[in-house]
Amino acid sequence: MKANQPSQRDSVYAQPLKKVSDFAFDTKVADVFPDMISRSIPGYATIIDTIGRLATRYVRPNSRVYDLGCSLGAASLAIKQHCQAEGVEIIAIDNSEAMVERCQNYVNAYRGEISVHVECTDIATLEMQPCSMVVLNFTLQFVPPEQRDSIIQKIFEQLQPGGLLVISEKVKHHDNVADELLIDLYHEFKRNNGYSDLEISQKRAALENVMRLNTPEEHIQRLTNAGFSTVQEWFRCFNFTSWLALKAPEATQHGEK
Numbered sequence: 001m002k003a004n005q006p007s008q009r010d011s012v013y014a015q016p017l018k019k020v021s022d023f024a025f026d027t028k029v030a031d032v033f034p035d036m037i038s039r040s041i042p043g044y045a046t047i048i049d050t051i052g053r054l055a056t057r058y059v060r061p062n063s064r065v066y067d068l069g070c071s072l073g074a075a076s077l078a079i080k081q082h083c084q085a086e087g088v089e090i091i092a093i094d095n096s097e098a099m100v101e102r103c104q105n106y107v108n109a110y111r112g113e114i115s116v117h118v119e120c121t122d123i124a125t126l127e128m129q130p131c132s133m134v135v136l137n138f139t140l141q142f143v144p145p146e147q148r149d150s151i152i153q154k155i156f157e158q159l160q161p162g163g164l165l166v167i168s169e170k171v172k173h174h175d176n177v178a179d180e181l182l183i184d185l186y187h188e189f190k191r192n193n194g195y196s197d198l199e200i201s202q203k204r205a206a207l208e209n210v211m212r213l214n215t216p217e218e219h220i221q222r223l224t225n226a227g228f229s230t231v232q233e234w235f236r237c238f239n240f241t242s243w244l245a246l247k248a249p250e251a252t253q254h255g256e257k
């Protein structure tokens with residue numbers, strides 16, 4: 001079974017709860033995560049597949065790739081499946097023990113040239129090494145907002161010239177009409193994927209304190225401030241979006257664009 005394909009059905013919020021606790025990436029969530037994420041993020045399969053395809057273009061031979069907030073390793077496995085470059089190592093990081101343990105099992109099940117090193121660490125304190133590609137697929141939204149700038153800055157500094165960051169996020173909007181419409185369409189998407197109104201509202205309450213969203217403008221500003229020369233949205237559905245951010249190649253790094 002692939003880390004991005006439905007497994008056990010997600011029923012974490014199916015029964016009425018007396019008190020809805022903060023959402024956590026614990027064993028209950030990790031056990032149903034492939035089903036949860038594929039029914040909760042519009043375009044998830046496309047995003048994962050495209051991360052693999054981008055890897056074939058941007059991952060350099062004898063370089064590292066980081067998958068930050070890897071969960072069960074779906075992005076790492078897509079990169080491993082697509083990328084042909086030699087001497088590549090993927091470093092898959094997550095701070096949930098439950099995710100890391102299961103990710104290791106998924107990764108072990110796949111042979112191939114590219115090795116995947118799975119580690120349980122907070123990405124805020126992770127000491128990164130030079131790399132040619134970094135994936136932050138729906139991870140930064142769970143990191144305390146005050147830590148986000150320095151994480152993006154650290155990624156930029158460790159990326160080799162010409163390197164790629166793929167960052168996907170759920171976003172909010174300043175325009176209330178647009179924000180409410182996109183949230184409403186998103187809830188309709190969830191209902192169409194079999195979630196009840198109770199599941200949708202209990203999960204929304206659980207996420208309120210732990211998933212603090214930025215606007216697209218805030219994300220783009222943060223990436224630009226860090227030094228990325230190209231920031232391009234390549235996927236959007238409702239309030240879910242993904243950008244690619246490129247560090248300029250060496251020859252164009254000093255304003256010679």
Ligand SMILES: C[S@@+](CC[C@H](N)C(=O)[O-])C[C@H]1O[C@@H](n2cnc3c(N)ncnc32)[C@H](O)[C@@H]1O
Nearest residue numbers: 025069070071074094095096122123137138142
């Ligand atoms: C929505 S999931 C990411 C999905 C995954 N990237 C994928 O493509 O399937 C967010 C993940 O980020 C992890 N996470 C949240 N904050 C983190 C942090 N500070 N350091 C490392 N991992 C973190 C969570 O444990 C969770 O597994």
Ligand SMILES: O=C(O)C(=O)C[C@]1(C(=O)O)C=C[C@@H](O)C=C1
Nearest residue numbers: 036037040041138170203204207
């Ligand atoms: O906003 C929601 O209701 C979600 O379910 C979103 C979201 C996410 O964006 O990461 C939240 C938790 C799970 O990781 C899967 C999806």
